[in-house]
Amino acid sequence: MSGLKRTVFWTGVAALCAWVLVPIWLIGLGAFGGRTGVFRWPKSLWPGDASLAALQTFLAVEGVWPAMVNSIIAALTCMALSIGLGAPAGYALARFSFRGQNTYRLLILLTRAFPLAILALPLTVAFIRIGLYDTAFGVGLVHTALALPFAALVSASLFQAIPRELEEAAWVFGCSRWQAFRKVVLPLALPGIAAAAIFAFVISWNEVFAASVLSVKNRTLTAYLLTVLAESPLHFRFAGGFLLILPSLAFIFAVRKYLFAMWGIANR
Amino acid sequence: MKRTQSRALPYLLLAPSLVFLTAIFLLPLVQTIALSFSESGVASLGNYRRMVSDLNFGLALRNTFLLVLVVVPIQLALALGMSVMIEKIGRGRDLVLWVWTIPLGVSDLAAGLVWLAILQDRGYLNSALYGLGLIEGPTAWLTYETPGTLFLGVVLAEIWRATAIVLVILVAGLQLIPKEYREAAEVFGARPWTIFRRITLPLLKPSIQTALILRTVLAFEVFAVVYAIGGTNFPVLVGEAYTWQNANQNTGVAAAYAMLIVVISLAATAIYLRVLRVPAEQQP
Amino acid sequence: MAEITIDGIAKSFGATRALEQIDLTVADGEFVALLGPSGCGKTTLLRIIAGLESATSGRIVIGGRDLTEVPTRRRGLAMVFQNYAVFPHMNVYENVAFGLRMQGADEARIKARVGKATELLHITPYLDRYPAKLSGGQRQRVAVARALAVEPPVLLMDEPLSNLDALLRLEMRAELKAVLREARTTTIYVTHDQTEAMGLADRIAVMHGGRIEQIDRPTAVYERPATTFVGGFVGSPPMNFLPVTIANSRLELPGASLPAPQASGALLMGIRAEDLTPVADGEGLPFDIAVVEPLGAHDLVTGRSGQTLLRVAAPAGSGHKPGTRIGLKPDPKRLVWMDPASGRAIQAQ
Ligand SMILES: Nc1ncnc2c1ncn2[C@@H]1O[C@H](COP(=O)(O)OP(=O)(O)OP(=O)(O)O)[C@@H](O)[C@H]1O
Ligand SMILES: [Mg+2]
Numbered sequence: 001m002s003g004l005k006r007t008v009f010w011t012g013v014a015a016l017c018a019w020v021l022v023p024i025w026l027i028g029l030g031a032f033g034g035r036t037g038v039f040r041w042p043k044s045l046w047p048g049d050a051s052l053a054a055l056q057t058f059l060a061v062e063g064v065w066p067a068m069v070n071s072i073i074a075a076l077t078c079m080a081l082s083i084g085l086g087a088p089a090g091y092a093l094a095r096f097s098f099r100g101q102n103t104y105r106l107l108i109l110l111t112r113a114f115p116l117a118i119l120a121l122p123l124t125v126a127f128i129r130i131g132l133y134d135t136a137f138g139v140g141l142v143h144t145a146l147a148l149p150f151a152a153l154v155s156a157s158l159f160q161a162i163p164r165e166l167e168e169a170a171w172v173f174g175c176s177r178w179q180a181f182r183k184v185v186l187p188l189a190l191p192g193i194a195a196a197a198i199f200a201f202v203i204s205w206n207e208v209f210a211a212s213v214l215s216v217k218n219r220t221l222t223a224y225l226l227t228v229l230a231e232s233p234l235h236f237r238f239a240g241g242f243l244l245i246l247p248s249l250a251f252i253f254a255v256r257k258y259l260f261a262m263w264g265i266a267n268r
Numbered sequence: 269m270k271r272t273q274s275r276a277l278p279y280l281l282l283a284p285s286l287v288f289l290t291a292i293f294l295l296p297l298v299q300t301i302a303l304s305f306s307e308s309g310v311a312s313l314g315n316y317r318r319m320v321s322d323l324n325f326g327l328a329l330r331n332t333f334l335l336v337l338v339v340v341p342i343q344l345a346l347a348l349g350m351s352v353m354i355e356k357i358g359r360g361r362d363l364v365l366w367v368w369t370i371p372l373g374v375s376d377l378a379a380g381l382v383w384l385a386i387l388q389d390r391g392y393l394n395s396a397l398y399g400l401g402l403i404e405g406p407t408a409w410l411t412y413e414t415p416g417t418l419f420l421g422v423v424l425a426e427i428w429r430a431t432a433i434v435l436v437i438l439v440a441g442l443q444l445i446p447k448e449y450r451e452a453a454e455v456f457g458a459r460p461w462t463i464f465r466r467i468t469l470p471l472l473k474p475s476i477q478t479a480l481i482l483r484t485v486l487a488f489e490v491f492a493v494v495y496a497i498g499g500t501n502f503p504v505l506v507g508e509a510y511t512w513q514n515a516n517q518n519t520g521v522a523a524a525y526a527m528l529i530v531v532i533s534l535a536a537t538a539i540y541l542r543v544l545r546v547p548a549e550q551q552p
Numbered sequence: 553m554a555e556i557t558i559d560g561i562a563k564s565f566g567a568t569r570a571l572e573q574i575d576l577t578v579a580d581g582e583f584v585a586l587l588g589p590s591g592c593g594k595t596t597l598l599r600i601i602a603g604l605e606s607a608t609s610g611r612i613v614i615g616g617r618d619l620t621e622v623p624t625r626r627r628g629l630a631m632v633f634q635n636y637a638v639f640p641h642m643n644v645y646e647n648v649a650f651g652l653r654m655q656g657a658d659e660a661r662i663k664a665r666v667g668k669a670t671e672l673l674h675i676t677p678y679l680d681r682y683p684a685k686l687s688g689g690q691r692q693r694v695a696v697a698r699a700l701a702v703e704p705p706v707l708l709m710d711e712p713l714s715n716l717d718a719l720l721r722l723e724m725r726a727e728l729k730a731v732l733r734e735a736r737t738t739t740i741y742v743t744h745d746q747t748e749a750m751g752l753a754d755r756i757a758v759m760h761g762g763r764i765e766q767i768d769r770p771t772a773v774y775e776r777p778a779t780t781f782v783g784g785f786v787g788s789p790p791m792n793f794l795p796v797t798i799a800n801s802r803l804e805l806p807g808a809s810l811p812a813p814q815a816s817g818a819l820l821m822g823i824r825a826e827d828l829t830p831v832a833d834g835e836g837l838p839f840d841i842a843v844v845e846p847l848g849a850h851d852l853v854t855g856r857s858g859q860t861l862l863r864v865a866a867p868a869g870s871g872h873k874p875g876t877r878i879g880l881k882p883d884p885k886r887l888v889w890m891d892p893a894s895g896r897a898i899q900a901q
Contacts (some may be wrong), residue, residue: 009353012353012363016353016375019367019428020367020370021381023382023385024382026385026392027381029284029385030385035383037332037392040396041396041398041405041406042395042399043390043391043394044395047279082279084284085284088279088284089284089285091281092277092281092282098278098279099316100279101278104282104286107289111289111293111532112481112537112539113485114297114485114530114533115485115488115526115529115533118489118506118525118526118530119296119300119511119526120296121300121435121509121519121523122296122300122519122523123292123296123299124513124519125299125519133298140445143293144288145289147374148288149289172368176351198498202373206377206490207375208374208376208415209491209510212514213510213513221313221490222375224491226377229336229499230484230499234384234388237381237384237496240381241351241378241381241384241496242378244374244377244381245374245375246307246376247373248370249370251373252366252370252372252433253366256362256369259436259437259440261440262440263440
């Protein structure tokens with residue numbers, strides 16, 4: 001690249017990075033600025049009066065802590081279930097050829113074309129009947145429907161990437177099918193599965209619609225924020241938004257190595 | 269004994285997920301259809317009639333479509349550009365990729381709040397405009413009276429939040445294309461733009477298709493972003509479903525909205541599958 | 553004029569040195585084969601000439617034009633990639649036409665050229681097919697046709713016939729040679745296969761560990777290898793190397809006395825299998841036969857002379873038996889002498 005082209009190129013890269021990062025910085029200012037910060041005019045790009053006090057106030061508001069706990073319960077449920085159900089399915093898809101395999105694959109791919117969260121509407125009735133309505137666990141169940149197809153596809157290709165011969169070698173040396181899986185296959189697939197699990201966590205942590213429809217008192221953080229949005233002051237909203245974003249930064253950082261492998265293979 | 273066991277094994281492994289998806293995906297789908305076509309237990313089109321005759325229906329339909337039609341093409345173009353840039357970055361590629369994919373983990377609600385912080389009356393945009401002498405003081409952009417700028421705000425937030433997923437799918441797809449194809453084209457005299465158009469783009473078609481399907485289906489579900497930025501000033505389809513369900517306590521009409529969204533999503537998917545089809549023989 | 557000058561090219565990938573210091577001039581219209589073992593840097597050199605890889609140092613000059621700053625697409629060359637790089641989303645016709653389209657050729661000319669190239673490579677029946685439905689060898693021929701169709705002044709080929717069956721390879725080799733000679737195309741041709749290199753090339757460059765060990769006419773490379781490596785790599789069976797001790801500028805063998813290039817000391821005597829004549833035991837080099845392989849044209853006899861493994865091409869049906877001892881008489885005119893320390897040939901005075 002020539003000098004000028006190079007400059008233009010890197011300016012573009014920097015601008016796009018700023019496009020992502022600056023808004024996060026700004027909501028951070030909003031979150032730490034508190035009530036006074038919100039009304040300051042004109043605003044400055046530097047944290048003049050930022051303090052932890054604003055966030056502490058937010059966390060002290062009744063309902064915020066329980067909502068966070070609910071969010072975490074729902075996300076952990078979603079994570080455990082989508083891997084617990086999806087990984088075995090992925091293993092079956094990768095290692096066996098059997099009738100109905102393609103039908104199952106199709107069902108999994110089909111879920112992409114449906115607005116899954118919106119299909120939670122009729123679940124309210126069923127959930128009320130079996131006592132899952134208004135529980136974080138129930139919300140986690142619905143979120144699993146979002147994450148499970150992805151987990152199944154990703155683990156299928158993870159297992160496919162591990163040569164069958166490795167497992168067969170373990171059998172030859174006297175391992176049972178389960179032992180061979182646990183001692184040979186699982187350690188190799190684990191990092192990728194962990195990444196898929198984190199992704200399932202994020203999907204649940206961020207979901208709004210189903211969570212709002214399926215709960216009234218035991219709301220997740222997103223659902224809680226959505227309901228109180230209209231009547232809460234701006235700095236309160238910004239603190240909530242910022243707290244929603246914070247874990248995402250860490251999660252995406254944790255899975256960054258697997259992100260592209262996951263999506264590359266989940267495409268096929 | 270061993271044989272029957274191993275023949276049953278794949279089905280045993282699939283069964284839990286299948287049962288789960290039946291309970292949480294297929295059954296609710298059927299129930300939604302049933303709910304939308306019945307009023308107090310009697311089959312009727314009443315819910316749909318009420319949905320269509322609602323004041324907000326036309327507006328919500330128009331807004332949702334407008335949003336999808338504006339946002340999705342911009343995201344595709346932007347993500348294509350970014351993925352080509354990523355290919356050219358040597359050192360620092362991982363860092364740039366991480367930064368560019370951060371919004372992938374940001375919820376739509378949070379994204380809406382982020383842009384609210386920027387676009388509100390006393391927000392950073394207005395501060396900047398004031399600094400430049402373009403406005404006199406705090407100005408409202410996100411109200412019922414300013415539908416244009418409200419729409420623009422939602423578009424910005426959606427592009428900010430959801431371009432990352434398209435980017436990830438495209439970068440993953442690019443990594444699957446051996447670099448020799450592009451090199452061969454270059455050896456035979458193709459210019460960078462020609463290579464992009466004649467080699468990269470056609471080979472990337474499967475990824476583009478996946479990205480567009482995912483993104484479009486999700487874009488038709490847009491709700492929390494809009495709600496965070498504009499409240500109820502900018503009705504969209506899922507927002508209406510939410511209102512009918514929670515505020516009006518009328519699951520029937522909400523289900524009718526859900527069915528409408530299902531039908532639109534399926535139609536969009538079918539169109540993409542058809543238009544961006546890659547015949548099996550042309551796949552690498 | 554498309555003379556290629558490779559001037560002091562070196563290339564490192566991080567800590568790996570792929571090319572040490574390559575100097576090579578290919579005359580206009582000349583056909584040079586690059587021959588060498590896997591991983592010696594052949595593909596890397598081609599990619600540098602094409603501008604797909606930038607050299608760590610050195611320059612490439614084609615037709616008097618320094619190409620260091622010239623992008624690949626303006627270098628005006630064609631290339632056959634080792635892994636073909638046949639575009640999967642274009643049918644055979646479009647693949648072969650690709651280079652011509654990039655030059656903005658009109659449809660009639662494209663049709664004629666594609667017809668000619670595909671006919672030459674026997675792929676006319678598949679013009680409408682997509683690469684996914686072609687065999688490896690057919691795909692490879694599409695890659696060759698794509699390169700030939702543009703009738704480039706400079707053609708780079710990376711093992712272009714490696715995936716064909718023996719018969720087809722022989723046929724393609726002959727046709728390639730004729731076409732390229734007629735068009736006076738300057739060609740650099742990478743191959744593992746030394747018969748291919750010997751048959752096709754005006755000159756052969758033997759590469760080893762990122763260096764060119766020797767560059768010369770095929771017969772010269774075969775008969776007068778510049779290093780023990782070249783002697784061992786070119787020719788089947790490889791050249792025999794026998795450690796000997798010289799006294800009074802002569803090598804004394806039972807029943808034979810050969811002139812040596814130096815007065816005294818240890819040397820390696822290199823000799824081809826067909827230049828050793830079996831004689832009765834007691835004459836020449838003593839030789840204990842271990843294995844006899846009848847190959848049709850001759851018998852390949854493997855055995856030991858002292859500690860050294862030797863291979864001899866004896867006339868077919870000469871009836872040698874494993875476990876017996878015979879004598880071997882080297883042809884004094886076809887000896888090469890190597891320095892045992894450096895492995896380099898010693899020029900006879
Ligand atoms: N992109 C690269 N990064 C690091 N090392 C490389 C790269 N390309 C080639 N090499 C190394 O450079 C050396 C030469 O490779 P090259 O591909 O030129 O060999 P070659 O002679 O073409 O071998 P073959 O006959 O097997 O095709 C090898 O040791 C290889 O490992
Ligand atoms: Mg090679």
